[in-house]
Amino acid sequence: MGKSPEELYQERAKRVWDVIALKEPDRVPFLPTFTFFPVNYAGLSCEEAMYDYDKIGAAYRKALLDLEPDMFNSPYLTLAIGPLLEILDYKLIRWPGHGVAPDKTYQFVEGEYMKAEEYDDFLFDPTDYMLHTYLPRVCGTLAPFSRLPNFPMIYYTRFVAGLTPFGEPEVGEAFEVLRRAGVESQRLVGKAVAFGQEMQALGFPAQYGAFAIAPFDYIGDFFRGTRGIMVDIYRRPEKLLALLDKVTRITIQSTLRSLQATSVPVVFIPLHKGIDGFMSLEHFKTFYWGSLRQLILALIDEGLTPCVFWEGHCESRLETIRDIPKGKAMYRFEQTDFAIAKEVLGDTVCMRGNVPASLLCTGSPDEVTAYCKQLIDVAGKGGGLIIDGAIGIPDEAKPENALAMARATRQYGCYG
Template identity: 30%
Template sequence: MNEKVAKLYGERLNRYMTALDCGKPDKVPVSFGIGDWIVKHTDNNFQEIFYDWEKSIKAVDDILPDFDVDVFGGGPTLWWPPMWDAMGSKLYKFPGMGLDENSTFQFVEEEYMKAEDYDAFIANPTEWIATTYLPRISTEFENPSSLRGISALIRSSVAFSEYNNYMGASWGKWTVEHGVVGQFTGMTKAPFDTLGDALRSMKGILLDLRRRPEKVAAACEVIVPHNINYALSGAGADTRFPCFAPLHRGSYPFLNPYQWENYYWPSLKAVIEGLWAKGKRTYFYAEGDWTPYLEKIAELPDKSIVFDIDLTDAKKAKEILGGRFCLIGGMPTTLLTYGTPEQVKEQVKRSIDELAGDGGFILGAGGVVMGDAKKENIMAMLEAAREYGSY
């Protein structure tokens, strides 16, 4: 890292860390990543960006020098599809493989865990995942004792490790060359979402809450230590940066208040508190609207989360969580798609006026930035952040 980059890195890191601890840095930190909106600004289609990691990394390399953010959310792809293809995974369709080469990935929601699997899952979840779930979700691993099955597992785990190493090296390079500070290390979920997203499906788990609520509660309880462990182990030894927690069914209006308080919240709270006890903060990625639950969220230990405002009422979030938890947001993702650079700049100014206050605020897009976001709007947001962001 040369002196100039080191200085930049130091400034950015300091802004992020100060805001996470609810302090007031020199400027409002701004956080953003390279989503798949970048694809149309490259010579590649979606399939090439998803499958060829060199192309995906190059897309980031090309834009990073002009991408003045304090907190960097990462490159355009979450996964490397060959790892999924190796297993013949049913969970996703990827561009060019099950979907048009110019569309983004999509999740195929099914009840991959059946209602009658609860007891086996609760008794020994890791065993159940290996012996029941994996063969069920993987066409290449349907028969785990065949050559085809065994080689699928080997191929996929090699891909898993290759990709993790490659991404690690890329982040290292971005840090050294561009002074990039990453948004988080490690990931976890609310146990209810672990159960509801990939295992029981949304419909399945919502029906379970009426038909077998005691199984839902028992399964969530079993998942808690796993989700604490998964976050820490995925993060290596790092506890400086928060771990990413994409939250789903806890947003309004999926669950009624009784269900939320008794089935969603207790196990999520246990994960967050368990991580905080080990010094690890949770990036509370509150997709959707969480306004009705702000008071409950405020019961968490001070600073144990950074709260991402998507459709949650930003003023209320500031009022109820502000000062005790860092907030991130202020830019509706729809504005980045449908708005103009002028509207985006006005929004940045308004959000900073309303939310930046005495610190503990990071400017960012709430929720997922979709592929149709306009680059000129994103650049306008970053520019305006610097223009209006000095404390």
């Protein structure tokens, strides 16, 4: 007789948590990260997936039931965001129908959204900077916020002058935009909660309870741009370090707040600009790892498990990033050599990922099976390994290859 969903749920959760705690599980867990793969698999367009909350839920459900991973990731808070992007007229993303073809995924538009001379403004009062300068710049419909008053100056009879901007029709419209965006966000969160409950009933635990970002990437990706932040390392290192410190504290605070609404104690932290080839090891330690480690340790202190995604190659960083408590986190790697990583990190943190995107998109199921078997042989001894694609399951992966990955993990990943 087959296992009940509840038994499967417990078994899958234990399997993953054993690996995180560096205990040998019953078998290697299979945690495929989905983005638009389920969408292509179900024959939806990316545009439909970003706008139709029910269709994307159905697409994810189908992929999960067919691949039977040990945990699921939800499509709602990062994928089905078309309506929200439209309400905000958001400039950092191009999406289907808005700069990208209907069958293509949304893409990030990097820019210098914060100018070099604005460090002091951000440092002095982050909320004021976001309201007056940053949000009007990155959200077309929030542009009138640049006319908001200085809030500390709304006091005693001075409130007359302080309140006049709120009477302007454009400012009122911007507040109406925020309200509509808030209602849409609530709908999305509602869908995410319902999807999580449905998956739990089907026997799948959730992968993540919250998302965070490395402080260096927060500033580099969304504020200064790659050129901006890389040059700041030389031109204004003290200001950059001061802002990194501030952003670290804000990130810890907001991550802990967002986790109050969920029982899933895992925080996903994808990384971008600190990998091999981007900066020297010395700069990495000073500008990248210092603040990221602070974030990781703060989360672990609160009983949470950071899942840190090291993109690209990170071989030169392994000795440095080993400096975290044992058995308390998960490191996802894209192209880092798992044999080397196992040797350096094997007694500290479990590792996940590595099946190449090129193989999953253009290879054959036999090749995928052979690759997974070898990965388990090389990096799976005694536990510590979780199978996933190097960048999750690529959007254009052949379905038969994703299925081969699932099968190979079950076939070759058993212990004992």
